[in-house]
Structure formats: structure tokens, C-alpha cells
Amino acid sequence: MPTLPTLAEIEAAAQVVYRAFAPTPQYRWALLQAHLDHVVQVSDDEAAHAMRALYNDTHNVAEGAGAAAFAAALQQRDRLRGQCVGVSLTGANVDAAVLARVLQQA
Numbered sequence: 001m002p003t004l005p006t007l008a009e010i011e012a013a014a015q016v017v018y019r020a021f022a023p024t025p026q027y028r029w030a031l032l033q034a035h036l037d038h039v040v041q042v043s044d045d046e047a048a049h050a051m052r053a054l055y056n057d058t059h060n061v062a063e064g065a066g067a068a069a070f071a072a073a074l075q076q077r078d079r080l081r082g083q084c085v086g087v088s089l090t091g092a093n094v095d096a097a098v099l100a101r102v103l104q105q106a
Contacts, residue, residue, distance in 0.1 A: 040072035066091025
């Protein structure tokens with residue numbers, strides 16, 4: 001009877017494929033541009049502000065990368081006014097010391 005690959009075997013195979021393909025930053029950017037109509041860059045301060053807002057207003061925890069989409073929405077709020085906007089909240093595995101430092105900032 002054939003056995004199914006384990007999760008670790010699947011991950012190892014994915015890493016081999018990724019290393020063989022190794023997309024360049026230019027390729028990744030071209031791929032994004034082909035599918036997105038707008039890209040927003042946020043600063044570390046904006047990501048930290050989003051982390052604080054999420055925690056203070058909703059009691060949800062996000063790491064900086066996880067709060068970046070919310071930070072972008074906050075940055076673009078005038079452009080987005082009147083639209084229904086949704087963002088993914090990810091990255092609740094933020095280090096406790098980092099979260100404490102971010103939450104203590106004004």
C-alpha cells in the first residue's frame with residue numbers, strides 16, 4: 001500500500017523546488033504588478049501604530065508584518081473612504097518583548 005508523504009517531506013520538497021526556481025526580486029515585483037493595481041509601502045512606525053490600534057481597539061495581537069495591511073489601509077483612508085475594505089490580520093506569534101515595547105510607545 002502506498003504511503004502518503006508526511007508534512008515534513010512535503011515541506012522539504014517545496015524548499016527544493018523553491019531553491020531551484022529562486023525568483024529574483026525583479027521577477028517577484030513584475031508578478032505583483034501584473035495582478036495588483038495599487039501597492040502601498042508602510043513604515044515601521046505605521047506598522048507599530050497599527051499593532052497598537054488593533055490591540056487597543058479589538059484586543060487582537062499582530063506582529064508588524066501582520067499589521068502591515070491594516071497600516072496601509074490607515075495610510076490610505078482618504079483614498080478608501082466610502083469603500084468596503086477588508087484586510088488580513090496575521091502574525092499573532094509576535095515576541096512578547098517586542099509587543100510590550102510597541103504597546104508602550106505613544
